[in-house]
Amino acid sequence: MIGATRYKLDVVGTGGFDKRFSWQVVRRDDAAAVERSAETFVSRAEAMAKGVRRAIAWESGQID
Numbered sequence: 001m002i003g004a005t006r007y008k009l010d011v012v013g014t015g016g017f018d019k020r021f022s023w024q025v026v027r028r029d030d031a032a033a034v035e036r037s038a039e040t041f042v043s044r045a046e047a048m049a050k051g052v053r054r055a056i057a058w059e060s061g062q063i064d
Contacts, residue, residue, distance in 0.1 A: 007034070009055040011047045014040055023051030025058050034058060 007025050010033075014020045020040035024033045035054055041047040057063050 004028075005059055007055055007058045009048065009051045011044050011051065021047040023047045023054075025051065025055045035063075 006028055008028055010024050010026055011021055012024065014022055020042060021044050022037045022040050024036040026032065027034050035058070037047065037051060041050065054063075
């Protein structure tokens with residue numbers, strides 16, 4: 001069984017006409033975004049694939 005995590009990955013649309021996506025790592029305690037992608041991606045899956053590495057790094061304590 002997987003326990004609760006302190007961070008989660010959100011993939012969001014940029015809201016532009018080109019329908020691109022970005023990611024952000026959010027701390028669950030206070031819903032604060034602790035890191036956001038500087039680039040945008042053409043698909044939600046691509047944004048998720050790039051962002052999940054950062055979310056894992058935050059969760060494992062490699063980033064503070």
